Amino acid sequence: MSKDYIFSKERHMDESDVKMLTVDKVTQQTDEEVLLRFNVPALYDPGQFFQVSLFGIGEAPISICSCSEDYFEMSVRGVGNLSKQLCQLKEGDSVGLRGPYGNGYHLQNFVGDSAIVIAGGCGVAPVRGVVQYLKEHRNDYKDIALFFGFRAEKDILFEEDYQAWKEKNMDVDVVLSDKSSRPDMKHGLITDILDTPILQTNEKKIVFICGPPPMIKAVCKVLLDKGFHKDQIYISEERQMKCAVGRCGHCMINGKYCCTDGPVFRYDELCEESEGYKEEGK
Numbered sequence: 001m002s003k004d005y006i007f008s009k010e011r012h013m014d015e016s017d018v019k020m021l022t023v024d025k026v027t028q029q030t031d032e033e034v035l036l037r038f039n040v041p042a043l044y045d046p047g048q049f050f051q052v053s054l055f056g057i058g059e060a061p062i063s064i065c066s067c068s069e070d071y072f073e074m075s076v077r078g079v080g081n082l083s084k085q086l087c088q089l090k091e092g093d094s095v096g097l098r099g100p101y102g103n104g105y106h107l108q109n110f111v112g113d114s115a116i117v118i119a120g121g122c123g124v125a126p127v128r129g130v131v132q133y134l135k136e137h138r139n140d141y142k143d144i145a146l147f148f149g150f151r152a153e154k155d156i157l158f159e160e161d162y163q164a165w166k167e168k169n170m171d172v173d174v175v176l177s178d179k180s181s182r183p184d185m186k187h188g189l190i191t192d193i194l195d196t197p198i199l200q201t202n203e204k205k206i207v208f209i210c211g212p213p214p215m216i217k218a219v220c221k222v223l224l225d226k227g228f229h230k231d232q233i234y235i236s237e238e239r240q241m242k243c244a245v246g247r248c249g250h251c252m253i254n255g256k257y258c259c260t261d262g263p264v265f266r267y268d269e270l271c272e273e274s275e276g277y278k279e280e281g282k
Contacts, residue, residue: 006040006041006042006043007019007040007041007042007043007044007050007072007097007099007100008042008043008044008100009043009044009045009048009100009104017098018051018053018096018097018098019096019097019098020094020095020096020097021038021040021094021095021096021097022038022092022093022094023036023037023038023089023090023091023092023093023094023095024037024038024039024071024091025037025039025091026089026090026091029075029157029158030154030155030156030157031154032077032078032079032087033075033076033077033078033087033122033125033157034075034076034078034086034087034089035065035073035074035075035076036073036074036075036076036086036089036095037066037071037072037073038071038072038073038097039070039071040071040072041069041070041071042064042068042069042071042072042100043069044064044072044099044100044104045100045103045104045105045106045107046064046067046104046105046107046126046127046129046130046132046133047063047064047102047103047104047105047126047127047129047130047236047263047264048063048064048099048100048101048102048103048104049061049062049063049064049099049100049101049102049126049238049241049244049263050062050064050072050074050097050098050099050100050101051097051098051099051101051244052074052076052086052095052096052097053082053095053096053097053098054082054085054086054095054096055096057081057082057085058081058082059082059096060080060082060083061101061238061241061242061244061259062074062075062076062086063075063125063126063236063238063263064100064126064129065125065126065128065129066128066129066132067129067130067132067133067136068132074125075122075125075128075157077122098244099244101244101245101259101260102244102258102259102260102262102263102264103260103261103262103263103264103265104264105129105130105133105208105234105264107130107133107134107137110141110206111137111140111141112140112141112142112204113141113142113204113205113206114141114142114143114144114145114198114204114205114206115134115141115143115144115145115205115206115207115208116144116145116146116147116198116199116205116206116207116208117130117131117134117144117145117146117147117207117208117209118147118190118194118207118208118209118210118211118219119147119148119149119209119210119211120148120149120150120190120210120211120212120215121149121150121151121155121211121212121215122157123210123211123212123215123236124148124150124157124158124210125157125158126210126236126238126263127208127210127236128157128158128161130208131146131161131165131170134170135164135165135168135170138168138169138170142204143171143198144168144169144170144171145170145171145173145196145198145199146165146170146171146172146173147173147175147190147193147194148172148173148174148175148190149174149175149176149177149189149190149193149211149215150174150175150176150177151176151177151178151181152176152177152178152180152181152182153176153181153182153185154181156174162174171198173186173193173196174186175187175188175189175190175192175193177189189218190211190215190218190219191218191219191222194219194222194223199223199226200226201227202226202227202228202229202232205228205232206232206234207223207228207232207233207234208234208235208236209233209234209235209236210235210236216235220233220235220267230266230267230268231266231267231268233266233267234264234265234266234267235264235265235267235270236262236263236264236265237253237258237262237263237264237265237270238258238262238263240258241258241259241263242259243259244259244260245259245260246259246260253270256269256270
């Protein structure tokens, strides 16, 4: 495929419109995750995703974890047949892509606010683009705090980025659930590190969350107990997406498609409808 092709959120790609693209860089992040980079122009919002395919194996949605008009990156975790094959790719190998799809984080709507990013495990990948955007537009936002949770040191993603984020006056707080890993770091659940000054009031603040559903539910409860409103919280809901164009109905949650209406939702759009985020007693 020509390098002058531009992937754009304004250009609709249907299920048969797949572009073959060579992988320009492969970075091993952990034992299970690799970072794939494509040096091709792309216009997208953080939180959107591509459908990635290998001929004869299959196709799957993978979130964009970068923020640039000149290239895009995706973090792949090898847990299934397709993703394991993607993790074996080398520079120069070809994959099929269509997209970008979905509703991302519209960060330009929150200029002047303080931003809080909370993510766990591989859920850090979809919000990395959010953090990169905030870094590049640092003067547009007030305080910025990042809270990441991982199982162990070997599972930490994008640690090489943390210092550059700190140098942009962005707080980075990491917790590990495995108490035997890295004794010099904090240990526990991600909710254990949320009792911080930036979360003591909700004034002019916006929160972006991505991770396993139980983590999202627990974090949202903490935020609501602290006085945050449901329209101040945005979550990434990526479960069960398949076709990416709202045709198969596989990812529908009470009339909403994760692939087209999401994967990014404002919390009040799902909290009383989705089984994953329904409040206790409702």
